[in-house]
Structures are given as C-alpha cells and as structure tokens.
Amino acid sequence: MxxxxxxxxxxxxxxxxxxxxxxxxxxxxxxxxxxxxxxxxxxxxxxxxxxxxxxxxxxxxxxxxxxRDQRGHDGVEPSRRLPVPRIADLSFNQPLAAEQTSQLRHALRELSTSGNLEAVLHQQPPGGRSRERAIVATHLLDRGIDVPPARVLLANGAQQALDAVLTATTRPGDVIAVDALTYPGFALLAAAHSLEIAPIPSGAAGPDLQALDRLCAARPVRAIYTIPTVHNPLGWTLDRPTRERLVAIARARDAWIIEDGTYAFLDEAPPLPVQALAPERTFYVASLSKNVATGLRFGFLVAPGAHEQQIVRSLRTSTWGVSGLITALATGWIADGTVARLEKTRRDDATERQQIARAAFRQLDYTAHPSSYFGWLRLPPDLRADQAASHLADVGILVTTADAFASTDHAPHALRLALATPAIDQLADVLERVSRTVDSMPR
Missing domain, CATH: 1.10.10.10 (Winged helix-like DNA-binding domain superfamily/Winged helix DNA-binding domain)
Incomplete structure (x- = not known):
C-alpha cells in the first residue's frame, strides 16, 4: 500500500x-x-x-x-526570479536609512584605531562577554525589561536564540502553542526539533485565549510562542489585560512562554513585555535585524535564571560564541545612541509607508499596525492567493502568500506585503499597481 x-x-x-x-x-x-x-x-x-x-x-x-499556480512567489524560501523585469520586492523587508553606509564606515574606522582591536579576534564565550551583555541589559531597560547582565545572553541573530531556547526547554514530541498565523522561522525550528505545532485561532486584536486555555487543558503544552507587540504578520499589539490573561494561563498550565520582541521597537509606547509580567517562565528574544540591518546577525535573549546554563550550553553546541567583530559593532551602536536614533527613523518611515498603503488599499481588506513595515491584505473570497501572487509576478512584483505564515492545514487567501524595501518615492505607484492587479483579476 x-x-x-x-x-x-x-x-x-x-x-x-x-x-x-x-x-x-x-x-x-x-x-x-x-x-x-x-x-x-x-x-x-x-x-x-x-x-x-x-x-x-x-x-x-x-x-x-x-x-496551485507555480509562478507565484510564496513560502519561506520564495523564488527570486520573475518572468518580467522586477519592479518591486514586497516579499522581504530590507529597511536601510540613507546615512547607514557612512555610519558603518565611521564605526569600522573607530574600531580599527581602538586600543583593544585584538580582542575582536579572540574567541568569545558562549552567551557573550560580561561587558557587552551589560550594554544590552541597559538597552533592554527601554523595553521595560530590568534584569542583571548575567541574565542576558548574546546570539548570532534571533533565530539562533530561538533555537537555543527550544534546545534547552523541549524534547521531541512536545506540543508548542502558536498563533494560527505566525513567524515562519519558528515553524522551521519546531520541525527541526520534532515538535508538534498546535495553532491558536486569532481575531483582529489577538489570539483567542479561551481556545488557548482549552488547548492547554486538553494537551500537555510545553511552551507558548507569542509575538505580543507588532505581531508578524497581523500587526496587533496586545493590551495589558490580554498579556496578563496569557500569563495566567501559562502559570496555571505550567507552560513556558517564548516572547519574540524583534518588531517591538516599532510600537513607540507598548504595554510592558510579557517577560516583565512573568520573568520566572518567559524567554524574551530579539535582535538588531529590523531596527539596524538584516545582515547584522546580532541577537539576544533573556532567560529565567534556572535555565541560563542550559541556554549557554545550547549556544556553545551550535556556534560556540558570537562574532567578536559584529558584537563590537552592535554594542558600540547601542552604547553611543545610534540604535535609538535608527529606531526613531524606522518608526517615522514605517508610519509614512503605512499611510501610503492605506491610501492604495482603501477599497480592499487591509490590516496593519500604524507604524509597522508590513501589512496583511485579505483577498476577495473568489480569489486564491497563489493566483494573485502569480499575476503580480507577471507585472514584476514579488509578494508572499499566507501559506508561509500559517500553522494550520488551510491558509487563508491573503498576502503579506513587506513595505520597507521599495524606495519611498516609488511605493505609492507599486502599491497602486498591486491594488489594480488584484482588482482586475478574473474571478
């Protein structure tokens, strides 16, 4: 058979x-x-x-x-080729400020003349050196996270940090609760660790916590993965009472919480992180990929005290330590205020881009955080996402369909549009073209 x-x-x-x-x-x-x-x-x-x-x-x-229409561009690893010359890439965010190249040159010159240049060539300890961890701990104070430097661990990007958390806290076969639509990289990690993903239904403002509680009552949920601030891809920011209810469920059901704060900087005044509400069971993970540069593979995590050594062991197993050069650049930019200035620039830029997007999609079902770099475009009920992606590819526009973000068997017919990569003066034309293409597709 x-x-x-x-x-x-x-x-x-x-x-x-x-x-x-x-x-x-x-x-x-x-x-x-x-x-x-x-x-x-x-x-x-x-x-x-x-x-x-x-x-x-x-x-x-x-x-x-x-x-499915195979000419479309979707999934975690979409094809980068198009049947016509490329007009815009709305499948991946690569935000860059005009001054960043000169900032990098200046930082490298400063580093080359520093008295401790040789230190970047030395092997870094797993989790980073105490000085750099202290700089990140100070940075996290602005996020509402107050922990000693020893609780902060450095990683080569948020993906490695998430991998270290799963290595330290789960075993093959464990059940992990995630939103029905969520960050695709986490699903890849869960599969690599042989974990079972259990989707939580979601509404316009956040996950269905009653459904989460029922799931935790019926199944031995080991951990809950959440993006409470500027959710990827739906853009919500959970309010304080919702975060407290999430914490109460995790405590009652004895589940770990994995909080992804990678996009949190885009919300200027969010509620306290879940980590601050439940430090004894929350792993907080973030990076500088979205607020500084995607190529700067610098991440960090805050772990409950009882798991610090297990996380360090996981980091040692995967890459031993972080890059000394990248760490010096990243922590230098945190310490001198460059990161804070770039975050303000990013928020202002994202706000302007969202205003352009809302104008372009005024006749369509579009959802986004007002200062995020992405939006969720729900398609009319008689259109399929793969068809929309294919038609957009035919006019030179790359997009990502909902499949990449779905933790359920059936993905909704929607597109996740990344707004950061096109030039701001070209974005209105690109998004109007998306709107016209979707509107003109045969039903």
Whole structure:
C-alpha cells in the first residue's frame, strides 16, 4: 500500500509540474480519489497532504483541493526570479536609512584605531562577554525589561536564540502553542526539533485565549510562542489585560512562554513585555535585524535564571560564541545612541509607508499596525492567493502568500506585503499597481 500511495503522489506531482494538470484545476474529492485508486480514505488524504507539503496543491474547506499556480512567489524560501523585469520586492523587508553606509564606515574606522582591536579576534564565550551583555541589559531597560547582565545572553541573530531556547526547554514530541498565523522561522525550528505545532485561532486584536486555555487543558503544552507587540504578520499589539490573561494561563498550565520582541521597537509606547509580567517562565528574544540591518546577525535573549546554563550550553553546541567583530559593532551602536536614533527613523518611515498603503488599499481588506513595515491584505473570497501572487509576478512584483505564515492545514487567501524595501518615492505607484492587479483579476 505504501508503494501504491507513493506512486500516486509521484504521478500527480509529475503531471502538475509538466503542465498536464494546469493551475486552478480542482482535483477529485478524497473519497473519489480513494475509489479511483482503490485505496483507503486516510491514504487518499495522505496523498493530498504530501502534494500540499510540496507546494503543488492547496485545500480549501468546503470547496476542494486545487492545483496551485507555480509562478507565484510564496513560502519561506520564495523564488527570486520573475518572468518580467522586477519592479518591486514586497516579499522581504530590507529597511536601510540613507546615512547607514557612512555610519558603518565611521564605526569600522573607530574600531580599527581602538586600543583593544585584538580582542575582536579572540574567541568569545558562549552567551557573550560580561561587558557587552551589560550594554544590552541597559538597552533592554527601554523595553521595560530590568534584569542583571548575567541574565542576558548574546546570539548570532534571533533565530539562533530561538533555537537555543527550544534546545534547552523541549524534547521531541512536545506540543508548542502558536498563533494560527505566525513567524515562519519558528515553524522551521519546531520541525527541526520534532515538535508538534498546535495553532491558536486569532481575531483582529489577538489570539483567542479561551481556545488557548482549552488547548492547554486538553494537551500537555510545553511552551507558548507569542509575538505580543507588532505581531508578524497581523500587526496587533496586545493590551495589558490580554498579556496578563496569557500569563495566567501559562502559570496555571505550567507552560513556558517564548516572547519574540524583534518588531517591538516599532510600537513607540507598548504595554510592558510579557517577560516583565512573568520573568520566572518567559524567554524574551530579539535582535538588531529590523531596527539596524538584516545582515547584522546580532541577537539576544533573556532567560529565567534556572535555565541560563542550559541556554549557554545550547549556544556553545551550535556556534560556540558570537562574532567578536559584529558584537563590537552592535554594542558600540547601542552604547553611543545610534540604535535609538535608527529606531526613531524606522518608526517615522514605517508610519509614512503605512499611510501610503492605506491610501492604495482603501477599497480592499487591509490590516496593519500604524507604524509597522508590513501589512496583511485579505483577498476577495473568489480569489486564491497563489493566483494573485502569480499575476503580480507577471507585472514584476514579488509578494508572499499566507501559506508561509500559517500553522494550520488551510491558509487563508491573503498576502503579506513587506513595505520597507521599495524606495519611498516609488511605493505609492507599486502599491497602486498591486491594488489594480488584484482588482482586475478574473474571478
């Protein structure tokens, strides 16, 4: 039976890839597929599940299973090629301020003439040196996090920090609660650690905490991954009572909390971080990728005291220590106020870009935080996200579909639009083109 089911998957995949089954084709129902190939209904479901995992089909509740348009640009690793010259990349944020190149040159010159240049060539201890950890601890005070430097650990970006947290706190098979739409990189880490993702339904203002409590009552949830401030991709910032309810559930059900604060700087006056409300069970993770530069692989995390050594061991196992050169640059910019100035620049820039986006999508269902670098564009019910991505690719615009962010089996038909990469004077034209393309698509 295994060989038979695999051969069915292979035949479908080949037919879809060579165009014999064109994009948009509605495939047989699970029962019809089972009857046609004389296989069990569960096996037929497995066939479609594998095709969906390959990105070849998409299931829509109540409508059926459809062949995806492969010309679209979606997923965690989208194709960067387009059928026409590229106009804009709305699939990935690369915010840069005009003065950053000169800032980098100045910082490198300063570093080259410092009296302790040799130190950047030495192996850094796992978690970073005490001086740099103290600088980051001071930086975190502005986030509402007050911890001693020993509780702050440095990493090569937020992704490594998240990986270290999962290594220290979970075992294969553990259940992790996440929002139904969430940061794609966390799902990759969960799969690498053989963890089970349990999605939490979400509304316009945040996760359904009653559903989370029911999940924790029914399943042994090991940890809750949350982005409470400027949620990626939906843009919400949870209010103080909602954060307190989340903490109460985690305490009652004895679950860890993993708080991702990477985009938190974009909200000028958010409530206290979850870490400040529950320091005994919250791992706070952030980086300088969005407020300074994506290529600056510098992250940090705050761990409950009982887990500090386990996190250090995890960091040692993966890369031993952080880069001395990157750490010197990053902590130097934190200490001299460059990071704070760049964050203000980013917030102002993002606010202007969101105003442009709201004007361009005034006739569409668009949701975003007022000062974030991304927005969520829900498509009309008779449009599929892969089709929209394909049509936009045909006019030179890269986007990301909801599939990349979905922790559920069925992703909504929506696009996540990254607004930071196009030049500000070109953004209105680009987004108007997106709006016109979506509006003109055949239903």
């Amino acid at each position: 295994t060989a038979a089911y695999k051969s069915i998957v292979d035949r479908f995949a080949t037919s879809i890839r060579d165009g014999r089954v064109p994009a948009g084709t509605r495939l047989p129902t699970h029962r019809a597929l089972a009857r046609e190939h004389r296989i069990a209904l569960a096996t037929a479901s497995r066939v479609y599940a594998e095709l969906a995992a390959m990105g070849l089909v998409a299931g829509e509740p109540g409508r059926g299973t459809f062949v």
